[in-house]
Amino acid sequence: MIELRNIAKYYRTGSVNTYVLRRITLDIREGEFISIMGPSGAGKSTLLNIVGMLDDASEGEYSFLGEPVHQLNEKKRASLYKEHMGFIFQSYHLIDELTVYENLETPLLYKKIKGSQRKSMVCDTLDRFQIVGKKDLFPNQLSGGQQQLVGVARALIANPKLLLADEPTGNLHSAQGKEIMDLFKKLNEEGTTIIQATHSETNSAYSRRIIRLHDGWLESDE
C-alpha cells in the first residue's frame, strides 16, 4: 500500500540543512497496524505528515496505492487523501467556528455526499462515539478528551482505508486512551490500516509492528 524509498526531510536553518528524517525506506501493506516510536523530536510527526501528504518530503520517492505521490499535483493528492485517509492529531484540532455536528459533517461535504446520507452518517458516528448530546456544542465548550474523541470521529467518519494518528492519546487520561486504542484494534480487525506515532509502550502493544526512529534515522523495524 505504501512504499517509501530513501525519504529525507530537512529544514533550512541559515545556510545549513537540518535533517529531520534521513533515508527512510519502508513498505506498509494493507491491514497492518503499525506504531512509530521514538523520543520527542525524533521525527515521528514529520514522517506521519509525509505519509499523510500534509507535508512534502525533501528527497526520496513515495508511492501510495501505486500512485507516485511525489509527482502528483496538489489536486490529485488532495483527492487521493480524501478517498483513502483519515488523520488524528495529538492536540485536538477542530475547526473552532463549527459545532461538533458541523465538524463531523465537513469531510462528507468535501466528499460531496448527498444530504440525507450525510445526515445519517453523522448521526451514526455521533451514536457510535456517544456524543449525540454534544452535537451542537462548539469545540471550546468541550473538554480535551471530548474534543479528541470528536477528532477521532471526524477522521473515521468517511471510513478511510488508512488511519494516521499522531499521538492520539497524548492529551488524554489512561481510561480514555484505552478506549481509543480498543477502538483502533477493532477497526484494524475490520480491515483498516493504522499507523500511529506514540511514545507510550502501552499503546504500541496494540500494534503488530513497531518502527523506531532516532534522530531521523530508522533504527529498527520489528
Add this chain to the structure above:
Amino acid sequence: MLKNYLKVALRNLIRHKGYSFINVFGLAVSLASCVIIAMWVQKELSFDRFHEHQQNIYRIIKGIRAQEGAEADYFARAPFPVAEALRSQFPEILTVRFFQLWNQTPLISYEENRFYEDRFFFVDSTVFAVFSFGLQEGDPATALTRPYSVVLTQATASKYFGNEDPIGKTITLEEKLDYTVTGVLEEIPANSHIHFDFLAAMADMETVFSTVGTPTAWLQSWYWTACPTYVLLPDNVSAISVNNQLPGFVDRFFPERFRGKTCLSLQALADIHLYSHLGAEIEKNGDVFYVYVFSAAGLLILFIACVNFVNLSVAKAMSRAKEVGLRWVCGGHRGQLINQFLLESSVMSSTAMVIAVVLLELCLPVLNRHLLTGLSPAILGNWYFCLGFVFAVFVIGLMAGSYPAFVLSGFRPGTVLRRTTTCGSRQRSRLRRVLIVLQFTVSIVLGVSALTIHSQLDFMQNKELGFTTEHIIGMLLAGTDLRQDVGHRGDAFRNRLLQHADVSHVTFTSVTPGVKRNVVPFDRGQGSNERIDLPTIFVDYDFLETFGLDVTEGRPFSKDRPADSGSSFILNEIAVRTLGWDEAVGKPLRFYGADSAGQVIGVVEDFNYESLHKPVGPLVLALNAGWYDQVFVRMQPPGVRSAVQHVMAAWAEFVPSRPLEFTYLDDELSAQYRFEESVDDVMVLFTGLAIFIACLGLLGLAAFSAEQRTKEIGIRKVLGSSVTGIVRLLTGEFVVLVAIANVIAWPVTYYVMNLWLQDFAYRIELGIGTFVLAGLAAMLIALLTVSYQAIRAARANPVEALKYE
C-alpha cells in the same frame, strides 16, 4: 458546502467583532463617500445636458482687444443687435437673447405682494425652441410671442398668487409696466448654468428701458455686452464654419470703430459650466479642476478603505491558518479553500455595500441641505452606475480576499498545523507595511490639500483689500427718484442719513467696490484721440473718505470746483503707470470723444476693486452723477444697529413706494468666495473621513500585532521590561511608516497645490508649516491610535499571556 462556508464566515465575523466592524464599517463609509462624490461629479458633468439640442447650442461670446492684434478679453454676453444681425447673415440658425435689467433688481408686484426679483430675465420667444426648459402650463410656441407676456416658475407663482391660477394674472414691473402671465415654468434643473424665476417677452424694450431709466440708445449699442446670446445651429451647419465666418460678420455689421478690436466666438453650451470663466457670466460656474480633485479624493478614500480591508484580512488570515490546514485534512483541496476565502470577503464587502446604501439614505438629505446642494440620488437609478458600483464592491471583495486565499491555501497543512505558526509572516508584514505607508501618504496628501485650500480661503476672506469694508451697507437706487435727481433728492437723503450720530459717511457710486467696476473709453485729448478703455468707478465727493482711501498725490474731488464733475479724474497708481506717466497730476485725460478737455487731479492708492481672483489693474475714479446706481452708508460702532434703523426710516420717508433691500458690504465681498468655501467644506469633510478610515485600519492592525506578540510581550515583562518599553516596541514601527509616508506625500501635494493656487491672483505661499502640521497631525493620530492598543497589551497580565502555550 456553501452553507458551511457562510456559517464559518459569519461566526468569524462575530467572533472578531472589532476587526469586522473596522473592516465593514470603514469600507461602507468610504463606499458611501465615493457614491456621494460620484453624484457630485456626475452633477458637474451633466450641466446643460438636459437640453434636447444641447450638442447644437452655442453661446456667442464677445472679445475685446485693447489694441488691434492684442489678446482678447472675453465676455459671456453680446450686444443687443448681434442676434438680429446673425439671423440676417445665417438665416438657418435660431437665436435667443436673455437680458437682465442693468444694475438693478426689478421690483415686481401683484396686489400687496411686492418683491425684488434678481432672477427676472427678458428673453426672445425662441427660447423654448432652442432650450428644453419646459412649461407646466401654457403653450411654449406662443407663450412669449405677445409683448408684455411673462412666464414664471411654480414656486414664484405661489409666492405671488397663492393657490390661485396664475394664468391670465397681471404682474407689474417697477410699478409701471403690466405683464400678463401666460405660462408656468417647470422647475429649472440644478444642473443648468442659468436659473430664472421669470421669463418676460423681449419686446418693446424701448418702453422698458425708458421706464426703468436706462438710455434707450443702448439698445442699439454694438459695444455694451448686454445679453447672454445663444444660437441653435441646424445639424448640417458646423460650429467651425460659423466660427470662421464670424470675423467677416464683425466687419460687416459692427461700426467702424469697433472692428479689429472686437471679436465674436462660439462657445459650446456643454462647455460653459466647467470651462467658462469669462467676464459677465450669468452665474458663477464650476471648474473642471474640482471635478478632477474630487474624483481623485473619492478614489483615494476608496483606496484607503481597500487597504484596510486587505490589511486586516491578511492579518486575520493568520488566525485562519489552522482552519485551512484542517480543511485540507478533512479532504478539501486548494481550489475549494480559495473559493471559501473569496466568498467570505465578498460577503464582507456586500455587507459593507448594504450599510453604505443605508448611510447614503441617511446622509444625503443632510448633505444636500448644508454642503453639496443639488445632489440627486438619480444616479442610483442609473443601471450602469449601479452595476458598476456592485461590480466595484465585488472586485474589492475579491482583491481583499485573494491574498489570504492564495497564500494561505498554498501552505502545506503540515506546516500550518505545527504548534507555532510563524511561517511567511515576514513577507506578509512587508506588504502590510507598504500598504500602511501608501494609506498614510494618501491621508497626508488630502490633509495638506485641505489645509492649503482652507488657508487660501481664509486668506482671501481676511486679506486687507486696501479699503474699509466694515460697518458699511449698500442699497440699490434703481427705480427711485434719488437716482434721477441726485443733486437735490439725493443730497437731501444723504443729509437725512447723516443726522444720525453713528452714520459717519454716505456716498453714491456706480458699482460696489471690491466686486465690480465699469469699463469706460477715454482719450488723452489735445489731438490724440486714441481710444483707451479703462476700468472705472463713478463716485461722488465722499467716496474716498467712506472707504478710507487716501490720495497720495494731488487732491480729492471738491464740491467747490464745479469743473470736477465730468472732467476731473483720480487714478490709481497702476493706471498712472499704464498710461506711462511719472507725474500724473495735471495730465490731460477725458471721456472718449468728449467736447471739453479734462485732467487728472489726483492719485489714489491701489486697492482691490474686484475679487481676489483678479490682480489689481488700472482704475479711474470719475465724478458723474448720471451714473450712480448705489448708495453706501458707513456707520460706526457701537451704534450700528440704531444707525441701520435710522437708514430704514429715512428710506421709508424718501422712497415710500419701494421696500428697502440692503446688504452689508462684508457679506457681499465674501459671497464672491462661496464656491471655494463649499469646496473647502467638502475637502475638510472628505479628508476627515479619509484619515478616520486610515486610523480605523491602523487601530485594527495595532490590535492585531499586539495580539500576535502577546507571548513576546509576556516574556519581556517577566524579564523586567517596563510598560513604556513595550509601548515603544509596539509603536516604533508605525512611527517609522508614517514618517516615510510624509516623505512621499509632501512633494506630491506641493505640486498639486501649487497648481491650484495659480488660479488666484492673491495667494498664500505654500509654507513648510502646513506640511509639518499635517505630517505631525498624522503622526500624532497614528501614535494615539497605536498606543491605545500597545498600552492595553503592555499592561495585560504576563501570566495570562504565557499560559496560552
